[in-house]
Amino acid sequence: MYVSPQREPLIKGEKDYATITNDVTAPMAGKPGKYWFMGITISTTAFLLGGVATFFTVWFGIGTWGLNKTIGWGWGITNFVWWVGIGHAGTFISAILLLFRQKWRTSINRSAEAMTLMAVACAGFFPLIHMGRLLVGFFIFPYPNTRDVWVNFNSPLLWDVFAITTYFFVSLLFWYVGLIPDLGTIRDRAKKVWQKKIYGFLSFGWVGSARHWSRHESLSLILAGLAAPLVLSVHSIVSMDFATSVIPGWHTTIFPPYFVSGAVFSGFAMVLTLLIIARKTMNLEEYITIGHIESMNKIIIATGSIVGIAYLTELFVAWYSGVEYEQYAFLNRATGPYWWAYTIMMTCNVITPQLFWFRKIRRSLVATFIISIFVNIGMWFERFVIVVTSLHRDFLPSSWTMYKPTLVEVGLYVGTIGLFFTLFLLFVRVFPVIAISEVKSVLKTSGEKKK
Amino acid sequence: MEQNMENKFVFDSKIKMILYGMIAVGLIALLVGLFSEGVVESRFWANLLLNNFYFLALALGGTFFVAVHEMGESGWQTSIQRVPEAMGRFIPFAGVLMLITFLFGIHHLYHWTDTAHHDEILAGKAPYLNTTFFYIRFAIYFAGWSILSYYLRKASIDMDSDADIKYYKKQRILSSVFVVFFAITSSTSAWDWLMSIDAHWFSTLYGWYIFSGLLVSTIAMIILILIFLRNQGYMSHVNKEHLHDLGKYLFAFSILWMYLWFSQYLLIWYSNIPEETVYFVERVNNHSTIFYVNLVMNFVLPFLVLMTRNSKRMIGVTGVVALIVFAGHWVDYFLAIMPGVVGENTKVGFFEIGLTIGYIGLFLFIVFLGLSKASLIPKNHPFYKESLDYHTNY
Amino acid sequence: MKEITKYISAYYLDEEDLLSGIKKMQENNVKVLDAFTPFPVHGLDKVLGIRRSWLPRVGFIGGTIGALTGFFFQMWVFTEGYQMNIGGKPLLAIPSFIPVTFESAVLFAAFSMVFAFLFRSRLGLGAENKIYDVKSTDNHFVVVAGYEENKSDDVKEKMEAAGATIIEVKE
Incomplete structure (x- = not known):
């Protein structure tokens, strides 16, 4: 296959297949560094804090949250949607970009997919805890029971149960199927007997036979074909939690595609935030190059602009519809008591990502890091704005109220962030962060050496 | 037919005669529509709007196809790029025809233009829905689209005689500008020309839904033109791989269209708010056959047929599906326009079919004229070679 | 895949050499049994005569079963099992059933394909397939060929002629 010299190489430096194996497995073989220990200490502390908050919620009940009779959904659903959204980048990268033959995905898909799984786990926690009794959480699944009741x-909300469960399992399968050959590589490099045993066990007996590869490729492609519409469906269904209602500001038909775009937007921001740190601390700069960062930034600006257009469309149609409740809901978002949340959302999601139109900013690590954090914040506030501002002005003005989170709610949120980072730090220690075999397969066409 | 040295399409008299014939059929249909008792004025103008919009959408889709691939630094499409580029040439012609339609038929198409009878909801929308602003927007859209698509094509053709990379860079900048402009105007134009027919009704998704239809019908048109060119002995470099990729687009965008259609339908059906459901009630109750035929042609058939790799790689199969989808989106626009303008008694007779044949003839005439003026391959495009030497494993 | 006990393996460091090497060996009537590579080499399945995988069909069947199960189960619950008026919607509220139908189709398709893949390839948790050479998961492309009694030298020569770097005979 011919590749134009116009294209930037995806793998820098003098590399052959053996150096790729060594570079990626090296961080796993050595002892973790100082930063890793610092990171894991902070994140497990945050995670334990979440444990305490969970205890309070379960022991004293949902009354420990800032919810009231008007605002039945607050931080819980905001965080849920935020985490599910972040979970969209991984499968987008591995499925949709695979179908679009974007070779640059090979360096980032493995870690992004891992983030998907962790983010979905964090997301799932919120509906569970909101149900109060964690032990009977399985009530949400349809199963024959003595109460003779079906879901x-x-x-x-039930579609969500199916969508999130399916998404988690299909992402897990996709991720693990891709991981099998790399686990085989690690098994064959492992020095200690117990390591060889464990990786041998996990690698499913992979030997790299031509027949296996042929089936493996076919499987990955069809899984990608399935995962692509699945990515669209998951956040569409999440959006329907709101959009099927008749609450002004929630009931708008653009929600499904707009939520999907926002999800990919926030997911890429989180991937960037983590990978900018990971590539530095793990010496992977030759694999996750500035070119990769630029490509991700292009997706950020594309999805961010789609989100921006959706905001404006909503605003316009709210006015155009002539429905005064709809008009008020949007006016109140922008100028009501939660104007600051709306301003943060607009600034972080619509305005700052536009800086990526400039090539210099797209290729600057510092700028990218800062903007990616902005996007993370902005997308959190987007969900907060949608959830809280639409609810706090009820149809009955006597029910109008305000919402303020309590420490317990903040603790739960911090706890999931802790969980996410703990899992990610463990992941980088035990699994290869880069898809070894996939990077090898693009070395010839896209490595710097061959140019 | 032999491939000539310059790789140019020869617009010979035989093809011209056929297209003239098609245009003549269209003109006869137009006369029938003007003088026949059976074709009431609303039906007459509604059909003009339908065809205008459809073929404008194909032209815009062609330019959008080029622009979005240039932006994405895509390589595989470069060797077929001249076809969508030529499709973009129809934009200004569509503009003229559309202007004529609106100048004479606007009152039959949009009841919001009738300001004599006070309607409180429409009065509220008047700052947007008034004829002056309507024409101002019309002018902005067509000026932007025509100019950008003209210069985008020009930069591409200039590259043929001068291999300088500056033309490629120019193309990329123009592409970005076009995509940004089109991202906004594709929605607003759909509101202006289609959604405002049912002036009381509104849906935030409507613009994106129409856009998804534009995407998939454009792909169908590109496939059909490519097959025609190949049958005429041109574009011998276009092989199964290109066709496979276009087939995948046809398959994927059919699903995207269905997804957006369903999102809009489900949310309106579920919430059951009368001012929103009125749109679908009208269509399900009074046009139920077309309502379901639309879904079968645009989703069920392409989805089932194009699912396998083999069918996407068979020129005949992909071609037939492209033809079905092309007709299917005509049906989709029919369903969008007719109930609001004509009401319950919509018909598909000689007038409708003849007029559409005329439009197809005119559209193809402009496209072929464009193809005959420049080489069929952008040989100096930096990614052109990639497009010749690639194979899809999936 | 049966375990091969008696074989000669030839090594390559480049996938293009591997492809041309195998072709040359086959021309010289060497019985090439399999090749082990660190990543999927394009064109290798053609050279080795591996048929296109049936996994997509498995996925299609799984997906169809999933969709039908999902849809008819919901239908049964609402029209037979647990009839309930929800928001004035009809009992058989088809648009409402689409999301779950879709999700179960995807779930069934994905699981059936992955299980079919693992079963067909004899892979699975703790499975122990013969590792012909650990280098094949790093940077070597290994060709494994069979040979008849006392003819190993002949095969070896032919492999050398096909440009292999290291050649090992295993019994």
């Missing part, structure tokens, strides 16, 4: 298939 309500008419409810978008």
Whole structure:
């Protein structure tokens, strides 16, 4: 296959297949560094804090949250949607970019997919804890029971159960199937007997036979074909939690595609935030190059602009519709008591990413890091704005109220962030962060040496 | 037919005669529509709007196809790029025809233009829905689209005689500008020309839904033109791989269209708010056959047929599906326009079919004229070689 | 895949050499049994005569079963098992059933394909397939060929002629 010299190399430096194996497995063989220990200490502390908050919630009940009779959904659902959104980048990278033959995905897909799984786990925690009794959380699944009751298939919340479960399992399968050959590589490099045993066990007996590869490729492609519409469906269904209602500001038909775009947007921001740190601390700069960062920034600006257009469309149609409740909901978002949340959302999601139109900013690590944090914040506030501002002005003005999170709610949120980072730090220690075999397969066409 | 040295399409008299014939059929249909008792004025103008919009969408889709691939630094499409580029040439012609339609038929198409009868909801929308602003927007859209698509094509053709990379860079800048402009105007134009037919009704998704239809019908048109060119002995470098990729687009965008259609339908059906459901009630109750035929042609058939790798790699199969989808989106626009303008008694007779044949003839005439003026391959495009030497494993 | 006990393996460091090497060996009537590579080499399945995988069909069947199960289960719950008026919607509220139908189709398709893949390839948790050479998961492309009694030298020569770097005979 011919590759134009116009294209930037994806793998820098003088590399052959053996150096790729060594470079990627090296961080796993040595002892973790100082920064890793610092990171894991902070993140497990945050995670334990979440444990305490969970205890308070379960022991004293949902009353420990800042919810009231008007605002039944607050931080819990905001965080849920935020985490599910972040979980969209991984499968987008591995499935949709695979179908679009974007070779640059090979350096980032493995870690991004791992983030998907962790983010979805964090997301799932919020509906569970909101149900109060964690032990009977399985009630949400349809199973024959003595109460003779079935779940309500008419409810978008139940669609969510199916969507998130399917998404988690299919992402897990996709991630693990891709990981099998690399686990085989690690098994064959492992020095200690117990390591060889464990990786041998996990690698499913992979030997790299031509027949296996042929099937493996076919499987990856069809899984990608399945995962691509799945990515679209998951956040669409999440959006329907809101959009099927008749609450002004929630009921708008653009929600499904707009939520999907926002999800990919926030997911890429989180991937960037973590990978900018990881490539530095793990010496992977030759694999995750500035070119990769630039490509991700292009996706950020594309999805961010789509989100921006959706905001404006909503605003316009709210006015155009002539429905005064709809008009008020949007006016109140922008100028009501939560104007600051709306301003943060608009600034971080619509305005700052536009800086990526400049090539210099797209290729600057510092600028990218800062903007990616902005996007993370902005997308959190987007969900907060949607959830809280639409609820706090009820149809009955006597029910109008305000919402303020309590320490317990903040603790739960911090706890999931802790969980996310703990899992990620463990992941980088035990699994290869870069898809070894996939990077090898693009070395010939896209490595710097061959140019 | 032999491939000539310059790789130019020869617009010979035989093809010209056929297209003239098609245009003549269209003109006869137009006369029938003007003088026949059976074709009421609303039906007459609605059909003009339908065809205008559809073929404008194909032209815009062609330019969008080029622009978005240039932006994405895509390589595989460069060797077929001249076809969508030529499709973009129809934009200004569509503009003229559309202007004529609106100048004479606007009152039959949009009841919001009738300001004599006070309607409180429409009065609220008047700052946007008024004829002056309507024409101002019209002018902005067509000026932007025509100019950008003209210069985008020009930069590409200039590259043929001068291999300098500056033309490629120019193309990329123009592409970005076009995509940004089109991202906004594709929605607003759909609101202006289609959504405002049912002036009381509104849906935030509507613009993106229409856009997804534009995407998939454009792909169908590109496939059909490519097959025609190949049958005429041109574009011998276009092989199964290109066709496979276009087939994948046809398959994927059919699913995207269905997804957006369903999102809009589900949310309106679920919330059951009368001012929103009215749109679908009208269509399900009074046009139920077309309502379901639309879904079968645009989703069920392409989805089932194009699912396998083999069918996407068979020129005949992909071609037939492209033809179905092309007709299917005509049906989709029919369903979008007719109930609002004509009402319950919509018909598909000689007038409708003849007029569409005329438009197809005119559209193809402009496209072929464009193809005959420049080489069929952008040989100096930096990614052109990639497009010749690639194979899709999937 | 049966375990091969008696074989000669030839090594390459480059995938293009591997492809041309195998072709040369086959021309000289060497019985090439399999090749082990660190990543999927394009064109290798053609050279070795591996048929296109049936996994997509498995996925299609799994997906169809999933979709039908998902849809008819919901239908049964609402029209037979647990009839309930929800928001004035009809009992058979088809648009409402689409999301779950879709998700179960994807879930079934994905699981059936992955299990079919593992079963067909004899892979699985703790599975122990014969590792012909650990270098094949790093940077070597290994060709494994069979040979008849006392003819190993002949095969070896032919492999050398096909440009292999290291050649090992295993019994």
